[in-house]
Amino acid sequence: MTQPIQSDSVPSSPSVAAVPLIDLVAQHQTIADEVQEAVARVFAAQSFVLGDEVAEFEYEIAEYCDARDAIGCASGTDALILALMAHDIGPGDEVITSPFTFFATASSICRVGAKPVFVDIDPVSFNLIPEQVEEAITSRTRAIMPVHLFGQCAEMEPLWRMAVQHGLVVIEDACQAIGAEYRGRRAGVLGTTGCFSFFPTKNLGGAGDGGIITTDDPEIASRLRRLRVHGDTGGYRHVEVGLNSRLDALQAAVLRVKLRHLDDWTAGRQKNAGRYAQLFETYDIDDTLQLPQVLGERRHVFNQFVVRVKSDRRNEVLASLRERQIGAAVYYPSPLHLQKCFAFLGYGAGDFPHAELACEEVLALPIFTELREDQQDRVVEGLVEILELSERQSVRLKQTRAA
Ligand SMILES: *Cc1c(COP(=O)(O)O)cnc(C)c1O
Numbered sequence: 143m144t145q146p147i148q149s150d151s152v153p154s155s156p157s158v159a160a161v162p163l164i165d166l167v168a169q170h171q172t173i174a175d176e177v178q179e180a181v182a183r184v185f186a187a188q189s190f191v192l193g194d195e196v197a198e199f200e201y202e203i204a205e206y207c208d209a210r211d212a213i214g215c216a217s218g219t220d221a222l223i224l225a226l227m228a229h230d231i232g233p234g235d236e237v238i239t240s241p242f243t244f245f246a247t248a249s250s251i252c253r254v255g256a257k258p259v260f261v262d263i264d265p266v267s268f269n270l271i272p273e274q275v276e277e278a279i280t281s282r283t284r285a286i287m288p289v290h291l292f293g294q295c296a297e298m299e300p301l302w303r304m305a306v307q308h309g310l311v312v313i314e315d316a317c318q319a320i321g322a323e324y325r326g327r328r329a330g331v332l333g334t335t336g337c338f339s340f341f342p343t344k345n346l347g348g349a350g351d352g353g354i355i356t357t358d359d360p361e362i363a364s365r366l367r368r369l370r371v372h373g374d375t376g377g378y379r380h381v382e383v384g385l386n387s388r389l390d391a392l393q394a395a396v397l398r399v400k401l402r403h404l405d406d407w408t409a410g411r412q413k414n415a416g417r418y419a420q421l422f423e424t425y426d427i428d429d430t431l432q433l434p435q436v437l438g439e440r441r442h443v444f445n446q447f448v449v450r451v452k453s454d455r456r457n458e459v460l461a462s463l464r465e466r467q468i469g470a471a472v473y474y475p476s477p478l479h480l481q482k483c484f485a486f487l488g489y490g491a492g493d494f495p496h497a498e499l500a501c502e503e504v505l506a507l508p509i510f511t512e513l514r515e516d517q518q519d520r521v522v523e524g525l526v527e528i529l530e531l532s533e534r535q536s537v538r539l540k541q542t543r544a545a
Contacts, residue, residue, distance in 0.1 A: 161508055161517040163469030164343055168512035169407075173399055177349075180395035190391050199394035200354065202401055203338075206321070207330035209356035211363035214389030215370050218317040218339020221353035222250035222287075224387060225335040228365045229311045231256050231284050238278050239287040239315075240270050241477040241489075242497040247289055247315045248478045256284070258487065260479045262494040266435050268292065268448070268504075271496075272300035279304065285311040290319035290329050292473075293345065293411075293445035294437065298324050298332045305334075313337065317353075320346050321408050323441035330356035340397055345411070345445050346404050352393040410511030411444040414518060418447065418507070421522045425531040430455070446473055447509035453502040455529070460505060462528045468521055471506045 170177070184195060196214050204212040215221050231237060233255040239247055241260040248258040261274035268291045275286060286305065288296035298312075305312050312333030316322070319329040320338055330336030338344075340352035357363050368375055373384035419433055427433070432450040436442045451459050456472075463470045477497040479489035491498065507521055525531070 159520065160467035161469055161513075161520050163471055163506065163508050164510045165512055166342060166347070169510070172512075173403065176399045177396055180399050181392060184391045184395045187391075191388050193391050195391040195398070196389050196394040199389070199398050199401075202398060203354055204356065206401065206404075207328045207336065207356050209328075209331050209336070210358045210360065211356070212330075213355045213357075213363060213366040213370065214394065215353045215355065215366075216387040216389065217351040218337060218341060218344075218353040219246040219250055220370075220385065220387040221317075221337035221339065221355045222246060222313070222315060223253050224366055224369050224385065225313045225337050225355050226250060226254045226256065226285070227369055227384070228335070228362050229285065229313070231311070234282060235284040236280060236282040237285045237287050237313075238270075238275050238283060240289050240291070240497070241479040241494050242268055242474065242500050243289040243291060243315065243478065244317070244474065245478065245481070246317075247287060248484065251287070252484075257282075258478075258484070259283070260487075260489065260494060260497075262496045263500065264297075265496045265500065267294060267297070267437055268500060269294070269296035270301075272297050272304075275301065276304055279308055279310075283308065283310060285313055286333075287313045287315055288333070289315040289317075290322055292434070292448050293319050293322055293443035294434075295319060295322050295324035295329055295332065295440055297437075301333075311335075317341075318344065318445040319443060320344070321404060321441070322443045325439045331358060334359065335362060340393065345408065345443055346397060346400055348393040348400075349396045350390075350393060352389050352397065354389070407511040408443050411447075411509050412442070414509050414511075414513050415442070415444050415447055417515070417518060418509075418522070421519070424534055425526060426534050427529075427531055430529050430531065431525070444509050446506045448473065448504050448506050450500070450503040451505050451529075453499060456503050456505055459525070459528050463521075463524055466520075466524050468524045469508050472501075472504060473506050474504075475501055477501050 200212040235256040236259045237251045237256050238259045242263045251258040259278050261278050264271050270288050314333040314336040316329040316336045317339035322329040336356040338354045340348035369384035370387045373380045373382035
């Protein structure tokens with residue numbers, strides 16, 4: 143059976159040597175039959191919006207994250223918006239979040255009429271600096287929205303303390319972090335509500351857009367179930383104005399297949415991350431290249447493998463990698479506080495130096511599960527050549543190391 147495979151990924155390599163940043167075609171080939179079967183099941187039932195398929199998937203995600211409930215919706219962005227709505231966050235309210243993240247983190251806050259308040263990020267974890275969160279709390283603060291960027295959980299414990307002390311809600315932007323853990327607990331149950339995306343390039347990616355919200359609070363759960371269907375409590379009784387934001391049965395069916403493979407796929411990503419560290423170990427990279435760090439008490443799921451290259455060289459390195467047909471990308475090239483649409487918030491250049499420098503230095507390298515060793519070798523060799531890294535002399539231990 144020959145069937146064209148639709149995909150958002152970089153098209154298949156024209157030359158053997160090319161290494162894509164992500165290869166969704168390679169992933170699909172490993173599960174094509176299972177996916178076809180799941181899709182056929184939905185067509186046979188002709189039930190396309192919510193229904194049993196979605197209910198089963200919600201149950202499985204709740205179990206996966208160890209949450210009481212999971213509520214499917216149309217996208218990760220909608221998950222954030224619905225979560226904010228379910229907590230009655232709107233005009234006059236402030237939500238503290240990161241300026242170094244995907245746009246939707248902050249846009250969801252604006253979309254409900256609340257005000258995003260940015261604080262700077264830690265340069266190693268790329269996640270919120272808890273002390274700065276605390277300093278940003280005002281009488282208008284209603285929520286903290288940490289982002290588990292690139293697949294590693296933010297520092298949560300100080301945020302829990304602040305939330306209790308100031309009566310705040312914690313909404314996790316866990317869109318890149320399904321299966322990530324902090325102190326043995328999964329992303330999605332590290333706050334009041336957790337928001338996930340099933341955009342195709344996420345670790346659990348659908349065949350289009352999709353999202354889900356996790357929570358342990360039964361009242362928030364039932365409010366979310368109502369908000370996603372126009373605030374309808376059943377029988378066209380609308381008790382509040384909600385959204386049309388539902389998960390399609392087709393998405394749920396595909397995602398249920400993929401969820402069964404997620405832990406294997408995550409292990410593959412972790413293995414690739416470990417292998418990068420090993421391969422670079424042979425070289426003196428300290429001054430030029432910083433590899434991502436797995437922090438203590440974390441399970442990092444590596445939605446992205448993001449290195450830092452000294453700011454004056456990053457763009458040149460990116461261009462040279464692309465010339466060599468090695469996939470690389472910048473997540474994210476501009477901090478949110480400097481986006482035109484957020485100018486009304488009154489921030490300026492220099493307000494969040496760590497976030498601004500990260501935008502100039504970050505570089506995402508291929509980390510997808512199906513990345514072959516020869517492909518990964520090419521990524522490392524390419525970088526070594528471009529950066530002219532020298533081989534490490536074992537006697538030449540850096541002073542920084544002793545410090
Ligand atoms: C992907 C993503 C989102 C939005 O998800 P969509 O499903 O694309 O709407 C939000 N926040 C972060 C951090 C993301 O990576």
